[in-house]
Amino acid sequence: MKSRVSKFLSCIMSIALIGGTLIACSDAKQNEGVMPSSEGNLLDGGITNATGFPITKEPITLTVGIANGAHMGDVTQYNLWKKIEEKTNIKINLKVYSDAEKANLMFSSRDYPDIGLRMDASDQAMSDAIDAGDIVGIDNLLQYTPSWKKFFDTNPELKKQALMPDGKLYGFPYAVLNETSYNLRDQWFINKKWLDELGLQIPTTTDEFKNVLMAFKNNAGKGSIPKNVIPYYILYGNNIGGQFDIYGAFGVYTPGSYFIVEDGKYKSQATNPDLKEPIKYLADLYKNGLIVPEAFTDDWGRYTAAISSIPPLVGSMTSFGDQGQNVSDGKWWTPIAPLKSPNGKNPLIRRQTKSIWPRNYVIFKNNKYPVASARLAELLADPEWSLTENFGSEGVWWKNSSDGKYELLSPTTEVADADKALGNYGIALLDEDMFNNKIVNDNFKKEGTREWAYENIYKKYLPEKNLNYPPMPSGLLSDEEKQRMTDLSKSLNDYIKTTIANWISGKGDIDAEWDAYVKKLKDLGLDEYMQLNQKQLDAASKLGHE
Amino acid sequence: MITINRVKQNIGLYFLVLPALIYVIMFDYVPLYGVLIAFENFKPIKGIWGSDWVGLYHFARFVHLDVFWVLIKNTLSLSLYSLIAGFPIPIILALALNSVTSKKFKKVVQTVTYAPHFISTVILVGMLNVFLSPRLGVVSQLLNSIGLTKGPLMTLTNPDAFSHLYVWSGIWQGMGWGSIIYLAALSGVDPSLHEAAKVDGATKFQQAWYIDLPSIMPTIVTLLILSCGNILGVGFEKAFLMQNSLNLSTSEVISTYVYKSGLLQSQFSFSAAVGLFNSVINLVLLLTVNKLAKKLGQNGIF
Numbered sequence: 151m152k153s154r155v156s157k158f159l160s161c162i163m164s165i166a167l168i169g170g171t172l173i174a175c176s177d178a179k180q181n182e183g184v185m186p187s188s189e190g191n192l193l194d195g196g197i198t199n200a201t202g203f204p205i206t207k208e209p210i211t212l213t214v215g216i217a218n219g220a221h222m223g224d225v226t227q228y229n230l231w232k233k234i235e236e237k238t239n240i241k242i243n244l245k246v247y248s249d250a251e252k253a254n255l256m257f258s259s260r261d262y263p264d265i266g267l268r269m270d271a272s273d274q275a276m277s278d279a280i281d282a283g284d285i286v287g288i289d290n291l292l293q294y295t296p297s298w299k300k301f302f303d304t305n306p307e308l309k310k311q312a313l314m315p316d317g318k319l320y321g322f323p324y325a326v327l328n329e330t331s332y333n334l335r336d337q338w339f340i341n342k343k344w345l346d347e348l349g350l351q352i353p354t355t356t357d358e359f360k361n362v363l364m365a366f367k368n369n370a371g372k373g374s375i376p377k378n379v380i381p382y383y384i385l386y387g388n389n390i391g392g393q394f395d396i397y398g399a400f401g402v403y404t405p406g407s408y409f410i411v412e413d414g415k416y417k418s419q420a421t422n423p424d425l426k427e428p429i430k431y432l433a434d435l436y437k438n439g440l441i442v443p444e445a446f447t448d449d450w451g452r453y454t455a456a457i458s459s460i461p462p463l464v465g466s467m468t469s470f471g472d473q474g475q476n477v478s479d480g481k482w483w484t485p486i487a488p489l490k491s492p493n494g495k496n497p498l499i500r501r502q503t504k505s506i507w508p509r510n511y512v513i514f515k516n517n518k519y520p521v522a523s524a525r526l527a528e529l530l531a532d533p534e535w536s537l538t539e540n541f542g543s544e545g546v547w548w549k550n551s552s553d554g555k556y557e558l559l560s561p562t563t564e565v566a567d568a569d570k571a572l573g574n575y576g577i578a579l580l581d582e583d584m585f586n587n588k589i590v591n592d593n594f595k596k597e598g599t600r601e602w603a604y605e606n607i608y609k610k611y612l613p614e615k616n617l618n619y620p621p622m623p624s625g626l627l628s629d630e631e632k633q634r635m636t637d638l639s640k641s642l643n644d645y646i647k648t649t650i651a652n653w654i655s656g657k658g659d660i661d662a663e664w665d666a667y668v669k670k671l672k673d674l675g676l677d678e679y680m681q682l683n684q685k686q687l688d689a690a691s692k693l694g695h696e
Numbered sequence: 697m698i699t700i701n702r703v704k705q706n707i708g709l710y711f712l713v714l715p716a717l718i719y720v721i722m723f724d725y726v727p728l729y730g731v732l733i734a735f736e737n738f739k740p741i742k743g744i745w746g747s748d749w750v751g752l753y754h755f756a757r758f759v760h761l762d763v764f765w766v767l768i769k770n771t772l773s774l775s776l777y778s779l780i781a782g783f784p785i786p787i788i789l790a791l792a793l794n795s796v797t798s799k800k801f802k803k804v805v806q807t808v809t810y811a812p813h814f815i816s817t818v819i820l821v822g823m824l825n826v827f828l829s830p831r832l833g834v835v836s837q838l839l840n841s842i843g844l845t846k847g848p849l850m851t852l853t854n855p856d857a858f859s860h861l862y863v864w865s866g867i868w869q870g871m872g873w874g875s876i877i878y879l880a881a882l883s884g885v886d887p888s889l890h891e892a893a894k895v896d897g898a899t900k901f902q903q904a905w906y907i908d909l910p911s912i913m914p915t916i917v918t919l920l921i922l923s924c925g926n927i928l929g930v931g932f933e934k935a936f937l938m939q940n941s942l943n944l945s946t947s948e949v950i951s952t953y954v955y956k957s958g959l960l961q962s963q964f965s966f967s968a969a970v971g972l973f974n975s976v977i978n979l980v981l982l983l984t985v986n987k988l989a990k991k992l993g994q995n996g997i998f
Binding site: 254257258275279281282284386439633636640641644652673674 | 737739740741753757761762763825829830831832847848850852853940941942944945948953956957961962963966
């Protein structure tokens with residue numbers, strides 16, 4: 151601890167030393183370039199055309215900051231940058247931030263590029279920079295970006311996610327609204343091959359599920375079931391692959407934490423007595439050895455190893471991706487519907503929040519060509535450009551099909567870095583209309599894919615209302631309130647997590663201890679925590695209505 | 697005048713000490729003003745001088761946390777346990793090695809005991825997790841096969857087992873390395889004392905007890921004082937890596953809490969305040985033990 155903190159401190163100090171000297175040099179002339187100049191329709195001091203291509207009448211260079219994703223290869227080799235230069239006269243000079251610390255350091259030292267794509271700096275760094283006026287507000291620039299203006303006008307809920315506490319917009323978003331992706335958290339898989347070997351049916355109720363798991367356990371070492379089989383794998387307490395879908399089977403919706411938002415009201419599921427029943431069910435599975443103790447000690451690495459092991463070790467688990475595609479013969483895993491419980495309530499599956507990455511393209515105030523930069527953002531919102539940004543090069547990852555639609559391709563050979571996609575490291579505009587009507591994706595017809603499972607299994611089990619906590623900008627609460635919320639959140643969530651873990655692992659009796667548990671949560675400040683969250687929620691819902 | 701002359705006479709020595717002096721000033725004293733951020737709501741953009749002053753707010757916040765006493769209890773018990781169990785062992789090892797007559801055996805034991813020191817904490821905890829894995833770990837399999845336990849081994853998830861695992865794995869890793877300094881001190885013991893003792897018919901044990909131990913006492917006291925000065929500084933990595941949702945009630949120590957709720961949430965001021973709080977308490981403890989040592993007739997560190 152001593153060395154960590156002192157390292158951090160010395161780091162901060164050096165940052166602050168540099169940062170402090172630079173503050174004096176900043177001035178507030180940030181809107182200078184936006185105003186039309188005297189030279190007719192040329193902007194940015196006579197360089198930028200208001201319409202048409204190329205964007206600038208003579209070549210310019212813009213420095214663009216981007217975080218480095220491990221899967222992305224050499225991002226400087228992407229064809230996209232060349233395409234941009236040919237079309238717009240803007241040469242992109244990429245500055246890659248290899249980790250979040252480098253990006254945070256850049257923010258603290260105010261050594262900004264001209265444009266920032268996703269940089270993975272902390273929310274706090276971004277909002278501090280906005281407070282300091284270092285990032286250009288885009289409201290004045292929307293006149294040059296009709297596609298983005300239309301997007302914000304027609305999607306008020308998504309616009310709200312992008313607004314900062316002052317009610318203004320400060321960046322162009324990555325807006326890829328694929329329902330099959332955002333509207334379902336985990337698929338629930340069962341090992342079909344083992345079911346077939348044992349002559350069992352796909353379970354539909356919690357009791358059948360338990361019997362199937364018992365059968366997996368009792369037949370360990372026979373057929374393709376390994377001796378050290380894990381009948382039901384959960385990564386306890388984790389949003390992905392955790393135990394939350396069991397709660398859903400009993401009709402208790404928990405999005406990956408124990409707090410939900412219903413009709414604008416912040417609610418706690420941690421104190422909902424309906425939670426007792428699924429926890430008892432989990433405890434029963436644990437007692438019978440169907441959930442293994444590793445559920446509480448494994449980390450993310452061992453979760454992925456366990457669920458993707460070939461041949462499989464696991465009888466049932468939940469995961470975002472299509473495990474069927476990862477196992478050679480494709481017949482191991484099959485997605486199942488959430489189980490029906492004895493209490494008769496409708497089982498629920500979890501969804502993710504429909505959201506955008508609101509500031510994946512920000513223009514810094516040292517950028518001399520804000521209009522040209524905005525017009526570049528507009529070009530990147532074009533459907534075909536967006537497909538390239540999000541999926542990869544045309545002809546490799548997608549192609550124009552005859553009826554004016556776009557067909558997604560799955561390349562079978564290794565793809566060169568040049569043809570790779572920025573994905574959510576850049577921006578793109580692909581809305582639901584694109585996905586529903588213009589993009590042709592074969593996976594919808596392929597049994598066992600996520601798209602297929604979403605359409606055919608999970609869609610009808612989603613809760614009617616969205617109960618997830620909506621994304622919101624930081625800075626809606628005062629610093630003191632935010633810090634108090636952090637402290638409360640830590641102690642409450644740790645207590646909930648530990649107590650429920652004890653109940654599941656048989657170290658306590660939920661019926662006897664429930665009241666004490668609820669009381670302890672109140673003592674720890676549950677009410678205050680809920681009030682603070684409600685306050686933040688109310689402040690967020692008021693954004694954009696002034 | 698006299699001092700200047702003496703400096704002139706020894707100018708070479710002053711040159712020798714200069715780089716170290718500059719280093720200490722540059723990297724240990726100049727950045728000290730950064731502790732100011734513990735008393736403000738630090739924002740990197742506003743800088744250390746520009747951020748809002750909040751006084752002792754972050755200290756009060758830390759002390760009023762619901763988990764504050766749990767954190768103190770866990771941290772203190774872990775480090776006291778480490779100290780009490782871990783401090784004498786390298787001394788005993790060094791005394792034992794010193795009494796061994798076979799040079800070869802001594803070298804082998806020394807190498808074997810300090811080899812674990814070079815294993816990184818991540819690997820050490822990884823090994824613990826693999827060996828003690830509830831169902832498939834070596835220990836669990838072994839105990840089950842000879843019938844000592846039945847079913848999975850729950851050591852990793854048992855909050856009561858956490859401190860033992862933490863301390864004894866630390867002793868295993870550190871005892872060989874820790875004994876080096878005592879061995880060095882022992883090599884300075886006058887051989888004539890041992891010869892005299894032998895003539896008087898002292899056994900090996902008596903020699904170690906009456907000659908070796910008193911000779912290295914000053915070293916022992918110095919090291920004890922230094923370790924007391926570090927008593928709230930329980931290592932971050934190991935506790936953090938060994939945590940899981942079931943043992944959190946004993947494994948959450950000050951440093952892991954600060955990491956999770958301070959640094960990960962960009963709350964640098966809070967983290968700095970807790971760090972400063974730790975340092976002050978450590979300093980007080982160090983001074984107390986130092987004074988105590990002097991009272992008991994031993995040399996303090998200053």
